[in-house]
Amino acid sequence: MSKRRLEDQLDELSQLREAGDDDALQTGVLKAIKGKNSIVAAKAAVIAGEMMMNGVADELVKMFERFCVNGVKNDPGCRAKVAAVGALYQLDMAEPEVYVKAARMRQMEPVWGGREDTATELRNVAALAMVRCHYGDVMNELAMLLADDEHVVRAGAAKAIGYRGLGDGEPLLRLAVLGAEEDVDVLSECMLSILQIGIEAGIDFVTGFIGDESRETHERAAIIALGQSRLESAFNVLREAYERTLDEETRGDLLTAMSMLRLDHVTDYLIGLVRYGDDITGEAVVRAMAIYHYDEKLKDRLLDAAREASVRQVIEMVFD
Incomplete structure (x- = not known):
């Protein structure tokens, strides 16, 4: 497809949305979802999700499956697959087979100096979708994602466990924190989810890393998680740590976290x-x-x- 033709199709979808004619918009969205161009289909799927077009859910499933075939060529960057699963998630559709397939997907694409997995966002959206549809084996799938090679997926899995909000997920999160994980974003998401699952026990666990000079990354992650929690009880922890800490960088992190409490x-x-x-x-x-x-x-x-x-x-x- 030429660049001009692509732009025309994207503009057409935008104009249909702005026109306010729901029937015409759904017709245009369906046409694009059924099409071969991943960029146009992705935009249509996003519109379907945002406009709560439940009537196109079956076509979104077919769209996802279609772009799974030879994905590097037909859907570079996984844009269409992410949009399809994201729309199904927004529409609150119970499509566990789609979500599990998406959660397990890898799409290695050539980049300068090697190859890159472009399905990380797809796995993260699928994690949330499995939780929302109450998929029976969700914790096993999230455990696999919590051990993913990509740190952004591990962080997404931790977030999904927190979104689920049930206590049976907390041991996995604690194990991740106490294990070999060293990425501050993953650690902070794990700690934040622990706080969301159980405030009192979570505060005790997360606070234990503040002042631990042997695990500086864990300390920083704990500070971030407490700030993001917006918990009243987090302020006392952060204030006390600030008032006894001499390290300027740590003091700056503590101030930022207190500010984040809002x-x-x-x-x-x-x-x-x-x-x-x-x-x-x-x-x-x-x-x-x-x-x-x-x-x-x-x-x-x-x-x-x-x-x-x-x-x-x-x-x-x-x-x-």
């Missing part, structure tokens, strides 16, 4: 550090609150608290 009284505490702390502390706090760079009211509060010109300069830079 709790009003935590914001008050951080602003208090700007008001009463030295310039180094003030600048570190402001950088940790960069996730709120759009918040003019917070900027004004920080400017009001800042006593040092260097801190005010950082505020202006971060909240530009």
Whole structure:
């Protein structure tokens, strides 16, 4: 297909969506889903999921199967397969055979200097879909994904176990954390899911890694997970660790995690550090609150608290 023809088909789908004619849109989506071009089919599948087109679910299954055949040629990057499984997931369709096949799929494609597995996102979407449809053997499948060669898939498996929210998944997560895993993203997802499954026991487990100088990656992952948890009880842990820690990098991580909690009284505490702390502390706090760079009211509060010109300069830079 020529580039111009491809652009025309993609534009046609966009125009159908904007027109507001549901019947015409579904007809156009079905036509694209049944087509041979993976890019066009992928866009149509995304629309089907977002618009909750339950009537096209059977064709989405057929689309997935079709693009599994000679995938490197027919669906480079797994774009169509990801879109099909993602749409089925959004439509809350119980298609365990599709999801299991997707969760086990590898698609090695040539890249500069070797080959790359382009099915990682597909496996992650499938993990969530298996959980949502209550697939009976889901924990065995997630255990396999938790041992995947690709760190992004291991992190996705940990997230899916947390999404499932049942206690029988926690031992797998703890085993991953206590085992050979050294990727901070995977570790933090495992710890966050542990916190989601059981707050009290989870806090005790995750907190145990803070201050452990022999496992710096685990400590950083624990700090990230506590920040992402948005748990009230996480603040006390993070604050106490901050107040006893001397390492500047770790202190910066702890400030960022506290900022991520998005709790009003935590914001008050951080602003208090700007008001009463030295310039180094003030600048570190402001950088940790960069996730709120759009918040003019917070900027004004920080400017009001800042006593040092260097801190005010950082505020202006971060909240530009």
